[in-house]
Amino acid sequence: MLRVEARTALGAFELDAAVEVPAGSCLALAGPSGAGKSTLLRVAAGLLAPRHGRVTCGDDVWLDTAAGRQVAPELRACGYVFQDYALFGHMAVWQNVAYGLRGVARAERRRRAGELLERFGIERLADERPRTLSGGERQRVALARALAAQPRVLLLDEPLSALDARTRASASRELAGVLRDTGVPALLVTHDFTEAAVLGDRVAVIDAGRIVQEGTAGELAAAPHSAFVADFTGAVVLTGVARPQRRPGDVTIVDLDGGGAATSTDRGSGPVALSVHPWEIALEPAGARGEGSAQNHLDAEVVTVTHVGNRVRVGLAAPQPLVAEITGAAVGGLHLAPGVRVTATWKATATRLVSL
Amino acid sequence: MTRGRWFAPALVVALAGALTFLTLPVVAIFVRSSPGNLLGALDDPGVLDALWLSLRTTLVAVAIIVVVGTPAAYLLATRTFRGHAVVVTLVELPLVLPPAVAGVGLLAALGPGGIVGGAIEDAGVRLVFETAGVVVALTFVAAPFFIRGAQAAFGAVDRSWLEASRTLGAGEARTFLRVAIPAAAPGMLAGLALAWGRAVGEFGATLIFAGSFRGRTQTAPLAIYERLGTDFDAALALSAVLVAVSGALLLTAKLLGGRGIARAAR
Numbered sequence: 001m002l003r004v005e006a007r008t009a010l011g012a013f014e015l016d017a018a019v020e021v022p023a024g025s026c027l028a029l030a031g032p033s034g035a036g037k038s039t040l041l042r043v044a045a046g047l048l049a050p051r052h053g054r055v056t057c058g059d060d061v062w063l064d065t066a067a068g069r070q071v072a073p074e075l076r077a078c079g080y081v082f083q084d085y086a087l088f089g090h091m092a093v094w095q096n097v098a099y100g101l102r103g104v105a106r107a108e109r110r111r112r113a114g115e116l117l118e119r120f121g122i123e124r125l126a127d128e129r130p131r132t133l134s135g136g137e138r139q140r141v142a143l144a145r146a147l148a149a150q151p152r153v154l155l156l157d158e159p160l161s162a163l164d165a166r167t168r169a170s171a172s173r174e175l176a177g178v179l180r181d182t183g184v185p186a187l188l189v190t191h192d193f194t195e196a197a198v199l200g201d202r203v204a205v206i207d208a209g210r211i212v213q214e215g216t217a218g219e220l221a222a223a224p225h226s227a228f229v230a231d232f233t234g235a236v237v238l239t240g241v242a243r244p245q246r247r248p249g250d251v252t253i254v255d256l257d258g259g260g261a262a263t264s265t266d267r268g269s270g271p272v273a274l275s276v277h278p279w280e281i282a283l284e285p286a287g288a289r290g291e292g293s294a295q296n297h298l299d300a301e302v303v304t305v306t307h308v309g310n311r312v313r314v315g316l317a318a319p320q321p322l323v324a325e326i327t328g329a330a331v332g333g334l335h336l337a338p339g340v341r342v343t344a345t346w347k348a349t350a351t352r353l354v355s356l
Numbered sequence: 357m358t359r360g361r362w363f364a365p366a367l368v369v370a371l372a373g374a375l376t377f378l379t380l381p382v383v384a385i386f387v388r389s390s391p392g393n394l395l396g397a398l399d400d401p402g403v404l405d406a407l408w409l410s411l412r413t414t415l416v417a418v419a420i421i422v423v424v425g426t427p428a429a430y431l432l433a434t435r436t437f438r439g440h441a442v443v444v445t446l447v448e449l450p451l452v453l454p455p456a457v458a459g460v461g462l463l464a465a466l467g468p469g470g471i472v473g474g475a476i477e478d479a480g481v482r483l484v485f486e487t488a489g490v491v492v493a494l495t496f497v498a499a500p501f502f503i504r505g506a507q508a509a510f511g512a513v514d515r516s517w518l519e520a521s522r523t524l525g526a527g528e529a530r531t532f533l534r535v536a537i538p539a540a541a542p543g544m545l546a547g548l549a550l551a552w553g554r555a556v557g558e559f560g561a562t563l564i565f566a567g568s569f570r571g572r573t574q575t576a577p578l579a580i581y582e583r584l585g586t587d588f589d590a591a592l593a594l595s596a597v598l599v600a601v602s603g604a605l606l607l608t609a610k611l612l613g614g615r616g617i618a619r620a621a622r
Contacts, residue, residue: 047519073522080523086516090538099534100524149525 002057002153002185006043008050010036015050015209021153021185028188028200030232036209037189038083041155044187045080046073057152057185079151079184083158085142087130093117093141094126100149116144120174136167143178154179154186160195169355172198193217193233194275205229221278221323222315223306230308230325235275235352238320242268242353251295251348258319263295264351273354278325280350283314283334286341295348298322302340305331312336316344382599389592397593405571406579407597413487413575414555417494418502421551425503426544430532432503433510434518444507451500458497459564466492467565489566490573498555505547509540542612549609553602 005018015036021027029037042048044055046062049070055063062071087096097113104112117123120140130138139159146154159175160168176199179186190196196203197217204214205228213225217237224230240256251263254274262274282294289297300318307313312331316322324344334342389397397403432444450458467473467484476483483489513536521531537544559577566573568582576594583591 045519045523047522072527073519074525074527076523077525078523080520082516082520084514084516086514086520088517088520088535088539090541099521099526102525145520145524155523 002044002055002187004040004044004053004055004187006040006050006053006055008039008043008048008053010039010209013209015039017206017209017211019187019204019211019214021187023185024183025201026179026186026188026199028190028196028203029206030190030193030196030200030203031206032232033191035206037191037206038157040206041080041157041187041189044153045078045155046071046076077149077152079146079149079154081139081142081146081154081156081159084162085130085138087133087138087141087145089130092127092129093122093133096130096141097145097148099145102149113144113148116148117141120144134167135163136171139163139171140174143175147178147182151184153184154182156186156188158190159188161191175199194235194237194273197221197237198273205232207232218315218321222313222321223304224308224313227309227311230278230311230313233278233323235277236281236321236323238262238274238276238318238322240272240274242270242272244269252353254353256298256318256320260298260318260320262298262351263348264353265349266351266353268353268355270355275352275354276346276350278313278323281322281324281344281346283324283326283330283336284343284345285334286343288343288345292345293347294345296344296346296351298344300342300344302336302338302342304338305336316342318344385592385595385599389589389596393589394593394596397587397590398597400587400590402570403579403590403594406574406576406594409487409490409571409574410556410576413490413494414552416491417498417555418548418552420491420495421499421502422548425499426506426537427532429503429506430510430536433507434536447503448500450497451504453497455497455558455560456564458561459493462493462496462561462565484565485567485569485573487566487572490562490575493561493565494555494558497558497561498551501554502544502547502551505550506540506544509543509547510536512543513539546609546612549605549612553605553609556598556601556605 001023002021007014007016011034017036017040019027029040031037039048043050043053052065053063061069062076063069094110094113094117097116098109101109101112114123114126117126120143122137122140125133125137130141133141160171163171172195179199188199202214203217203220204211205220207228213220213229220229221233221236224233238256240254243253243255245252251265252268254262254264254272256262264274286299298318300316300322302314303317304315305312311325312328314324314326314336316324322344464470465472466476483492517535517539518531521535526534557577562575563578568574568578576598580591580594
């Protein structure tokens with residue numbers, strides 16, 4: 001269990017946040033740039049000393065400003081993945097990975113670095129310099145280096161932001177696998193809610209130095225506490241498997257995990273993430289298959305009804321969590337309340353597909 | 357006549373004038389000293405002594421500068437503290453100090469009647485008119501060239517590299533040795549070449565603080581000055597050697613400096 005609590009000046013405002021990450025789970029700290037998410041990560045690693053703060057990992061106290069205790073970063077055993085990966089340019093890839101292995105003979109260090117590189121499928125790059133690597137390869141080297149010394153926590157600062165859109169999908173899948181396997185608490189910082197939803201078991205949304213809401217991605221999207229969270233959560237993500245297209249030019253049909261199907265004008269095959277914005281989704285009485293142009297109809301049960309300003313967020317179980325954003329007048333017309341069954345409809349053209 | 361037509365030619369004329377004036381003396385040294393009398397002059401034991409002394413004293417001075425200057429430059433590059441700008445300015449002061457003033461200052465500080473001269477004498481160290489004094493004078497005038505270069509080189513090292521090193525279990529000292537120095541090496545070497553070049557050419561401070569005694573404190577520039585009236589061929593030969601050494605050091609600095617900047621830009 002990793003606990004981080006910090007209060008410190010942060011530009012024009014103050015960071016005042018506390019997070020808790022159980023072993024084997026990943027908390028995604030999500031928020032706009034400058035919100036203080038990286039600062040909290042740096043406090044956890046000991047790279048920044050807050051005015052007030054407390055950091056504990058299991059029974060070890062890494063920082064306690066009240067008691068005047070501060071453990072140096074090198075003694076905290078944090079695996080830290082930097083935003084630009086911070087690979088040492090003057091060392092070969094394997095030397096980067098082996099950097100954290102101390103008190104081990106050179107041959108043994110080389111062997112262990114080789115094992116990690118093999119696990120990430122890049123052992124052929126062992127003798128290359130980082131500058132010759134692609135973005136995706138650098139990200140893997142950075143992960144391998146962070147994991148080499150068997151860290152007690154994993155801290156990731158925007159681990160996917162330096163990658164292009166194509167590489168990001170596969171890197172994200174791989175990273176999710178790593179986070180599942182390590183078994184240590186992981187704290188991940190991102191400005192992208194979709195990324196937070198895919199990689200984090202839970203998501204904490206941070207704005208202007210404060211954690212404004214924490215929960216699973218589904219909870220945040222369905223029942224945001226504020227307009228900020230509602231806007232920030234953006235698109236809802238469903239997962240499924242795309243059926244092979246019969247003819248080029250056909251829409252893609254995705255069999256959703258847990259039942260139901262949806263269509264998209266995007267192309268895709270195999271496992272995909274399907275995203276749609278809550279304001280694109282309309283609700284109709286259960287079983288309705290309206291004559292409108294919308295291609296997607298999913299039967300769902302209302303789970304939550306949350307008023308956010310002049311909008312209403314309706315959390316649905318379809319059975320995957322789905323969120324519709326509608327006006328207050330529409331809520332009354334449909335008699336929306338938890339437990340009511342409705343049909344969610346939206347257009348195939350408003351549905352984005354990302355390969356997983 | 358179209359307006360502005362004269363400007364580009366004027367720039368070319370200015371550069372041509374500057375280039376001619378700045379290279380003419382160097383060219384003249386090689387024109388005046390034929391290979392024959394160059395080799396002949398290098399047979400003169402006094403000339404060889406002066407070159408050998410220059411090599412020894414500049415090497416020792418540069419070694420001292422690197423050992424003390426590297427951590428000092430790292431501190432200036434990676435930490436901010438009250439009076440940082442003042443400290444940087446004080447360290448750079450010898451760059452603009454007239455060499456004669458440096459010599460007088462060294463006498464006033466470390467000479468027999470100097471403010472710490474007594475303590476140095478009590479410790480059994482003699483500097484004035486001694487080879488050790490030459491090293492002191494060279495170190496004084498050349499150190500800022502290295503410290504400035506090293507500070508800029510450390511400043512250009514990506515902060516996240518240093519932080520990554522810490523999170524990977526390396527303390528500050530190990531981070532300094534394993535990451536900061538190798539990453540800053542090209543810039544540091546460029547600064548070192550400039551410092552060495554300055555030390556090789558040092559004249560005024562050495563003459564005033566250490567004197568000009570053959571084999572003991574007479575470095576190559578001092579030997580040139582001594583032979584000027586009596587043996588102009590020897591003075592030319594020594595000058596030719598110093599031109600070659602200085603040119604090589606400048607070229608090294610340029611090549612390494614260029615590489616350092618290219619690396620930082622990636």
